[in-house]
Amino acid sequence: MIEIEGITKRYGETTVVRDVSLTIAPRTVTVIVGTSGSGKTTLLRMINRLVEPTSGTIRLDGEDNRSLPGYELRRRIGYAIQGHGLFPHRTVAQNIATVPTLLGWDRARIDAKVAELLTLFQLDPAAFGPRYPHELSGGQQQRVGVARALAAEPKVLLMDEPFGALDPIIRAKAQDDLLAIQKHFETTIVLVTHDMEEAFHLADRIAVMDKGEVVQYTTPAEMLVKPATGFVESLIGAGERPFRLLAIETVATAVEPGTAEGKAISSAVSQREALSTLLWSGRKALPVVGPDGVLIGKVSLDGLAQRAAGRS
Amino acid sequence: MLRLPNLFRLLALAALVAFLVQPQWFEPLLRPLVQENAPAIYNQGSLLQLTLLHLRTVAIATAGATVVALALAILVTRTSGAEFLPLSRSLVNIGQTFPPVAVLALAVPIFGFGEKPTLIALFLYGLLPIFENALTGLTTLPQSTMEAARGTGMTGRQRLLKIELPLAMPVILAGIRLSVVISLATATIGSTVAARTLGEVIIAGLQSNNLAFVVQGGLIVAVLAVLIHDALQAAERSLGSRMGR
Ligand SMILES: Nc1ncnc2c1ncn2[C@@H]1O[C@H](COP(=O)(O)OP(=O)(O)OP(=O)(O)O)[C@@H](O)[C@H]1O
Ligand SMILES: [Mg+2]
Numbered sequence: 001m002i003e004i005e006g007i008t009k010r011y012g013e014t015t016v017v018r019d020v021s022l023t024i025a026p027r028t029v030t031v032i033v034g035t036s037g038s039g040k041t042t043l044l045r046m047i048n049r050l051v052e053p054t055s056g057t058i059r060l061d062g063e064d065n066r067s068l069p070g071y072e073l074r075r076r077i078g079y080a081i082q083g084h085g086l087f088p089h090r091t092v093a094q095n096i097a098t099v100p101t102l103l104g105w106d107r108a109r110i111d112a113k114v115a116e117l118l119t120l121f122q123l124d125p126a127a128f129g130p131r132y133p134h135e136l137s138g139g140q141q142q143r144v145g146v147a148r149a150l151a152a153e154p155k156v157l158l159m160d161e162p163f164g165a166l167d168p169i170i171r172a173k174a175q176d177d178l179l180a181i182q183k184h185f186e187t188t189i190v191l192v193t194h195d196m197e198e199a200f201h202l203a204d205r206i207a208v209m210d211k212g213e214v215v216q217y218t219t220p221a222e223m224l225v226k227p228a229t230g231f232v233e234s235l236i237g238a239g240e241r242p243f244r245l246l247a248i249e250t251v252a253t254a255v256e257p258g259t260a261e262g263k264a265i266s267s268a269v270s271q272r273e274a275l276s277t278l279l280w281s282g283r284k285a286l287p288v289v290g291p292d293g294v295l296i297g298k299v300s301l302d303g304l305a306q307r308a309a310g311r312s
Numbered sequence: 313m314l315r316l317p318n319l320f321r322l323l324a325l326a327a328l329v330a331f332l333v334q335p336q337w338f339e340p341l342l343r344p345l346v347q348e349n350a351p352a353i354y355n356q357g358s359l360l361q362l363t364l365l366h367l368r369t370v371a372i373a374t375a376g377a378t379v380v381a382l383a384l385a386i387l388v389t390r391t392s393g394a395e396f397l398p399l400s401r402s403l404v405n406i407g408q409t410f411p412p413v414a415v416l417a418l419a420v421p422i423f424g425f426g427e428k429p430t431l432i433a434l435f436l437y438g439l440l441p442i443f444e445n446a447l448t449g450l451t452t453l454p455q456s457t458m459e460a461a462r463g464t465g466m467t468g469r470q471r472l473l474k475i476e477l478p479l480a481m482p483v484i485l486a487g488i489r490l491s492v493v494i495s496l497a498t499a500t501i502g503s504t505v506a507a508r509t510l511g512e513v514i515i516a517g518l519q520s521n522n523l524a525f526v527v528q529g530g531l532i533v534a535v536l537a538v539l540i541h542d543a544l545q546a547a548e549r550s551l552g553s554r555m556g557r
Contacts, residue, residue, distance in 0.1 A: 050462055075465030085460030088555040089478045098464045132554060148464070 001026050002047065002156065002188065007056035009042050016042050018212040019056070024205075026061075026155075029182060029189045031199040033235065034209030040192040041082060043209070044158050047190065048077045060156065075099055078154035080162045082192075084145035086133040092118070092144050093129035099152040117147040120177065138165040143174065150181065157182075159191040163198065175201055196236065200244050208232050220248045225310045242308035246271040251288055254307060255297040260285035267296060275304045321542055328535045331528075332360040342524040352524045354513050363532060366509040369427060369502065370495045373434035378488055381439045385446035386472065400443070408440035412498050420505050430502030430509070437498060438491035445487025449480025482552040489544040496537045500529070 002024040009017040017039040024030045032040045045051040047058055049070045058065045065073055078099075086095050093114045100110045115125040121143040133141055142165050149157060162178075163171045175198060182189055193199055199206055200220050207217040208231070216228035224245045227233040236244065251274050252267040264287040265274055278286060278301050285300040331338055335353045342352040384400050387393040412433040419429035453476060461475045477484075503511025510529050517525025 048463065050459070071462075071465045071467045073465070074463060079460075079463035081456055081460050081463055083456050085454075085456035085463070087457060087460065087475060087479075088454075102465055102470070134555065145460075 001059075001061055002190070003057075003059040003062075004043075004047070005057050005059070007043070007046055007058060008054050009039070009046060009051060010054045016212055017046070017053075020214050022207060022214060022217055024188060024190060026188050027182075027186045028204040029179070029191065029202050030205050030207060031203040032190065032192045032207045032209060033194070033196065033199050036194075038209040039212040040209055041160055044160055044190060044192055047156070047158055048074045048079055050074070050079075075102055075152065076154055076156070078149035078152070078157035078159075078187075080146045080149040080157070080159040082160040082164075084133075084141045084165075086141055086145060086148070088133055090132075091129065092123075092131050092133065092136070093125075095133065095144060096148045096151050098148055103152055105152075113151055117150060120181070121147055121174075139167065139170055142166060146174075146178075150185075150187075153185055155186075155188060157187050157189045159189065161192055161194065164194075171198075178202070196240070196244075200248055208235060221245070224248075242310075243272055243275075245310060246275055246304060246308050249307075251299050252290075254299050254303055255288050256300060256303050258285075258298050259295065260287045260298040260300075262286060264289045264295065265299065267291065271299075271304055271307065274299050275301075275308075278304070321539060324535055325539055328532065328539070331532070332363055335359055335528075342528065345524040345527060346522055350520070350522055350524075354516065354525055354528060356516055357512065359513070359528070359532070362508060362510050362512060363536070366496075366499055366533070367536070369430055369499050369507065369509055370434065370492060373431050373495055373499075374438055374488065374492050376431075376435045377438035377491055378442055380435075381442035381487075382446050382484065385443055385450060389447065389450045390468070404439045404443045407436035410436065412437050413501060416501065416505050425506040427502070427507045429505050430499060430507040433502070434495045434498060438495050441490040441494070442484070442487040445490075446480065446484045449483030450476055453479050479555070482548045482555075485544060485548045485551070489541060489548070492544065493537050493541050496533055496540065500533060 002022075004020060004022045004024075007017060007020045008015065020043060022030075032043065034040050042051055046053045047060075047065070049065060060077075086092075087098070090098075093111075096114045096117055097110045100113060105113075114129060118125040118128055123140060123143065128136070128140070128144075133144070136144065142162060146159070146162050149159070163174050166174055178189070179202065181187070189202075191202060203220055205217060205219055206223055207214050208223075208228075209215070210229075210231050216223060216232050223232065224236060224241055227236060247270050249271050250267060251265060251269055251271055254271050254274070255267065260283070262281065262283060265277060267288050267290050274286065278284070278299075284302075285298045287295055288297050288299050290296045339352050346352050381404070384404070388397040388400050415433035415436060416429045419432050423429050423432070457475065457479070458471070461471045466474065499507075499509045500511030500514055502509045503515050510533050513529030513532075514526050517523065517527075517529060
C-alpha cells in the first residue's frame with residue numbers, strides 16, 4: 001500500500017506538483033497519465049525520494065518513506081527510468097545484477113535471477129548477458145532496464161514510460177508480460193505513460209495529472225463513463241470512448257441468454273474484439289463458449305452497442 | 313596480423329632499445345654531425361641509465377600530479393565541495409602558467425640542486441591537464457545513467473567508484489597522457505639544476521658544440537614521448553570502445 005498525502009513540490013516559484021493525495025492499493029497497477037510537463041515523473045520520483053517533496057508525506061505499508069536512508073529505500077523499490085539509463089560500461093548481466101549485488105546476494109542466486117529475467121523478456125541469457133548496452137537495439141535496452149528494476153523482486157515497482165521505444169507488437173507482448181510478472185510477484189506497480197491505450201490496458205486505476213494536480217483518480221471504466229473535467233475527456237479522446245469501454249471488459253460480462261449461428265467466440269476475449277468479429281463477419285450475434293469450451297450463451301451487436309454507450 | 317602503424321611503433325621501440333644498449337652501432341649515422349676527432353656518441357655516462365632516471369622523474373611527478381588533481385576534481389564535483397571549484401581552478405591554473413624554469417629558480421635555494429626542484433616543477437606543470445580533464449569527465453556523465461545509479465540505491469561512494477570514475481576514465485586518462493608528454497619534454501631542463509635526466513646529453517652537446525649529442529638526446533626524448541603517448545591512447549580507446557563511444 002502506498003499512501004501519498006498532500007504532496008507538493010516546488011522549484012523556486014513554480015509549483016510542479018500541487019497537493020496530491022492518492023492511496024494505491026497493494027498488488028495493483030496504477031497508471032499516471034497527463035501531458036508533458038504535468039509533473040508525472042516528479043510525482044513518481046518522490047515515492048523513492050529521488051526527489052524530496054517540499055511538503056506532504058508518503059507512506060509505504062504504513063511506514064514513512066523518510067524513516068530509512070534514501071539509498072536503502074531505493075534498493076527496495078524497483079525503478080525503470082525514462083529512457084532505460086543502463087550503465088554503458090557494464091554488461092547486460094552486470095546491469096541486471098546491480099541491486100542484488102548491492103544487497104549482497106550470493107553469486108549463484110544472482111546468476112540464476114539474471115538468467116530467469118532475461119529469459120522472461122525473450123533475451124537469450126547466453127547471447128545477451130555478456131553484451132554491452134550499446135550492442136542492443138533500443139527495445140532490447142528498454143527491456144533490460146525493466147529487468148534490472150525487477151531483479152531484487154521489489155514489492156513496489158515504479159516505471160517511467162518503460163515501453164516508449166518498443167514497436168506495437170513487442171509492446172503488447174511486454175505489457176502482457178508485465179501483468180503476468182505483476183500477478184506472479186504480487187508487485188504494486190505505478191507506471192507513467194503517454195499512451196492512453198496502454199493506460200487502459202494495464203491500469204486497475206488511472207490518475208490523470210494536469211499542471212501538477214491530479215484531476216481524476218479512478219478505475220478506467222468510471223473514468224470513461226464520468227470524466228471529471230474537459231481535460232480528462234479530451235485525453236481519453238471523444239471518438240475512442242465507446243471502444244475503450246468495450247476494450248476494458250471481457251465478453252464474459254456481456255453474455256446474453258440464447259444462442260447464435262456460426263463460429264463461437266471465447267468468453268475471455270475483450271468485448272471490443274467481439275464487436276470487431278461481429279462487424280467483420282457481418283453477423284448480428286455470436287455464440288460464446290466458456291473457458292472449458294462449453295456453450296454459455298451469445299453476444300449480440302445490439303447488446304454491445306448498449307454497453308459501448310455506457311448504458312449497461 | 314600487425315597493422316602498419318603498429319609495425320612502425322614496434323620498429324621505433326626496437327631501434328630505441330638498441331640505441332640505448334649498444335649506442336656504438338649507430339656511430340656511423342651520427343658521425344657526419346660532428347668534427348673530425350669529436351665523439352659522435354655520448355661518452356660522459358650511460359644513455360640507458362639517464363633514460364631510466366628521466367622516466368623515473370616523470371613517473372614520480374605525474375603520479376603525484378594525478379593523485380592530487382584527481383582528488384581535487386572529485387572533491388569539487390561532490391555537492392559538499394562545489395564551493396571550492398573556482399578556488400581550485402585558479403590554483404591549478406597558476407601552477408600551469410608559472411614557467412617551469414621560474415619554478416626551478418625558486419626551488420633551488422630551498423631544496424638545493426638535484427632532482428627535487430625538477431619534481432616540483434613537473435608536478436605543478438602537470439596538474440592542470442589532469443584536473444581539467446577529470447573535471448570534464450566527471451561533470452559530463454549522461455544524466456540518465458546518473459539517475460539510474462541513484463535509482464538503484466547506490467550510495468554516494470558507490471556511485472563514484474562504480475559508475476562515475478569508470479565512465480570518466482577515458483577522459484581522465486587523456487589528461488594524464490597530456491601531462492606525461494609535457495613532462496617528458498620539460499624534464500630535460502631539470503639538468504640545468506643537476507637533475508639526472510636526458511637534458512644532460514643535450515646540455516653537454518650545446519657546451520662542446522657537439523650536434524650529435526644534441527640530436528641523440530632530443531631523439532630519445534621524442535621517441536619516448538611518441539611511444540608512451542600512443543600506448544596511453546590505445547588504453548583510452550579500448551576502454552572507450554567497450555562503452556560504445
Ligand atoms: N530539477 C528541476 N528544477 C526545476 N524544474 C524542474 C526540475 N525537474 C522538473 N522540473 C519541471 O517540472 C515540470 C514537471 O516535470 P516532470 O518531469 O515531472 O514532467 P512529466 O509529466 O514527467 O513530463 P514528460 O511527460 O515530458 O516526461 C516541468 O515543467 C519541468 O520543467
Ligand atoms: Mg516524465
